[in-house]
Amino acid sequence: MIGFSTLFYKEILRFWKVAFQTVAAPVLTALLYLLIFSHVLDAHVRVHGLAYGSFLIPGLVMMQVLQNAFANSSSSLSQAKITGSIVFVLLPPISYPAFFAAYVLAAMARGLMVGVGVLLATAGFIDLQIVAPGWIIVFALLSGALFGALGMIAGIWSEKFDQLAGFQNFLIMPLTMLSGVFYSIYTLPPFWRTVSHYNPVFYMIDGFRYGFFGVSDVPPLTSFSVVFACFSAITLLTLELLRRGWKLRG
DSSP states (O other): OHHHHHHHHHHHHHHHTTHIIIIIHHHHHHHHHHHHHHHHHTTTOEETTEEHHHHHHHHHHHHHHHHHHHHHHHHHHHHHHHHTTTHHHHSSOOOHHHHHHHHHHHHHHHHHHHHHHHHHHHTTTSOOOOSOHHHHHHHHHHHHHHHHHHHHHHHHHOSSHHHHHHHIIIIIHHHHHTSSSSSOGGGSOHHHHHHHTTOHHHHHHHHHHHHHHSOOSSOHHHHHHHHHHHHHHHHHHHHHHHHHTTTTOO
16 A cells, blocks of 8 residues: 555645645635626526526536546656656556556546636635535546546656647547536437437536536436446556556556
8 A cells, every 4th residue: 555655645646746836726716607607698698496596517627527537547657758857767566456546536536626616716705505515526626637637647648748638638628518518418408418419528517517506418327327337447448458458657
């Protein structure tokens, strides 16, 4: 466990040393989203009987959890590979599961820290309910872990910074922005509504939002099943890549 705890501590320090950039900046971004969209739409739009600002906040929180969990593990691995410092992580006798757990838990820590920050920063603007706190915790932890593992895959695959940026811009960003953060999928035309059901991020945000208001586009148990299946698949794939040393060991 010494190797795991040391690697985990290193990853926590890595983002905490620049917390103004890695934690405070995403909170400010989410707050700007809320101020702009709620100011324009709050008086005109209601979703599931909720004021638009209230509907929007859980989506913003989860979006920041996902994006920052992904960014933490992906940037750490890709930078270590490009600078050559990855050798200092691979040489110690750390098992693949411990290696995986350290990176994913650190990614979750950053994502959840940003998510809590967004929640606290927006609490003064909107009166949020908490109907099912268990679902909030489950979806926040499971979704953060999933995107932390997905970030590891991106970091392992990327050999240049522009490859990592492409992964984020052409996969992560569309998945999060087109997942119901800013709208209910039942306001979409039938074709795009059907397409949305193939986006796993939709289930993360919908289940997370259910924990606050008790309303969702699909049952929370269905959302949990989809998210857990995706997490299991991504975890197995990541562990297999680590076992093979794909693009990590020369």
